[in-house]
Amino acid sequence: MSEPSLLIDNLHVTVEGREILRGVNLTVPRGETHALMGPNGSGKSTLAYTLMGHPKYKVTAGKVLWKGQSLLDLTPDQRAKSGLFLAFQYPVTVPGVSMVNFLRQSLRAVRGKEVAVRDFRKDLKSAMDVLKMDNQFVTRYLNDGFSGGEKKRAEMLQMAMLKPEMAILDETDSGLDIDALRIVSEGVNSLAGPELGVLIITHYQRILNYIKPQHVHVLYRGRVIVSGGPELVGRLENEGYDNIIKEFGPADDDAPQAAA
Ligand SMILES: Nc1ncnc2c1ncn2[C@@H]1O[C@H](COP(=O)(O)OP(=O)(O)OP(=O)(O)O)[C@@H](O)[C@H]1O
Ligand SMILES: [Mg+2]
Numbered sequence: 001m002s003e004p005s006l007l008i009d010n011l012h013v014t015v016e017g018r019e020i021l022r023g024v025n026l027t028v029p030r031g032e033t034h035a036l037m038g039p040n041g042s043g044k045s046t047l048a049y050t051l052m053g054h055p056k057y058k059v060t061a062g063k064v065l066w067k068g069q070s071l072l073d074l075t076p077d078q079r080a081k082s083g084l085f086l087a088f089q090y091p092v093t094v095p096g097v098s099m100v101n102f103l104r105q106s107l108r109a110v111r112g113k114e115v116a117v118r119d120f121r122k123d124l125k126s127a128m129d130v131l132k133m134d135n136q137f138v139t140r141y142l143n144d145g146f147s148g149g150e151k152k153r154a155e156m157l158q159m160a161m162l163k164p165e166m167a168i169l170d171e172t173d174s175g176l177d178i179d180a181l182r183i184v185s186e187g188v189n190s191l192a193g194p195e196l197g198v199l200i201i202t203h204y205q206r207i208l209n210y211i212k213p214q215h216v217h218v219l220y221r222g223r224v225i226v227s228g229g230p231e232l233v234g235r236l237e238n239e240g241y242d243n244i245i246k247e248f249g250p251a252d253d254d255a256p257q258a259a260a
Contacts, residue, residue, distance in 0.1 A: 005030060005197070006084075008047075008064050009065070010023050011023065011025075011047075011059065011061070011063070013057050020222055022222035023223050024047060024062070026217060026224055028166065030197040033200065033214060034200070034217065035216045036219055037201075037202060042221060048170040048201055069082070077109070081110055085158075085166065085168070097141060098140060098141055099141075099154060103161050104120060106162060124138065124161065127161050130160060130190050130191070131187055149179045152180045152184050152187075153183055155184075155187075159187065160191055163195075166197040167188075167198050167199070168201070169199070169201065171202045205233065205237045213233075216230065216236075220250075221250060225244075
């Protein structure tokens with residue numbers, strides 16, 4: 001039996017009446033790391049928000065299957081419960097809620113039941129060991145005065161605790177400095193394995209110096225124009241997007257249409 005996958009089929013999405021995704025096809029099996037790349041404005045975050053269930057993003061055609069079930073029929077809450085982890089691109093500041101409490105709350109929400117304190121502590125300790133995190137970090141208030149890197153650490157810790165089957169990480173707009181990039185990469189690398197599928201969304205080629213995805217997809221004007229192995233990363237590094245777009249992209253008259 002094949003592993004459960006995230007299967008995106010001919011997905012069309014409009015935002016405020018404008019079509020942004022125009023037939024995205026993409027499959028991410030559990031146990032693999034895929035990178036979704038593409039120039040600014042190609043629709044990467046739109047895809048992430050759509051998968052998250054953001055109400056602004058309207059699916060007008062196509063489907064998304066997650067473990068054989070229609071993802072689009074699930075509420076954001078049900079999506080999380082079904083083993084999908086969607087990293088917050090702009091993490092909210094929650095003054096007065098410590099990291100520890102936030103993690104307990106998210107575990108409770110996702111598992112639908114209280115987590116015993118002893119088990120929680122044990123899990124937290126091992127997650128922090130895996131991510132090489134300092135103990136005092138988790139007693140701080142969530143994202144209150146966190147640096148970009150610390151926010152990323154918090155996100156990785158949340159992911160390690162929730163143990164999702166599929167993680168979708170949109171790293172494009174978060175103003176990642178090189179340290180933050182390294183934190184995400186090390187986090188993904190230490191958590192990746194047969195139990196976890198990862199779709200990492202970025203326009204930075206450099207993140208791929210740290211994460212080695214098995215598959216790379218390039219999104220352009222709302223469609224995946226080419227998918228390949230790690231060799232595609234090499235091409236992107238050397239040539240940038242221009243040549244790839246010239247070779248695989250649509251004809252110039254295929255620009256997205258503005259809403260009337
Ligand atoms: N909430 C929104 N309201 C209006 N337009 C939007 C909204 N979200 C996205 N768009 C438009 O959709 C297009 C794609 O944006 P999106 O953020 O998905 O691109 P991206 O590939 O993530 O770019 P970047 O690499 O800069 O993060 C852009 O033209 C953007 O202006
Ligand atoms: Mg984006």
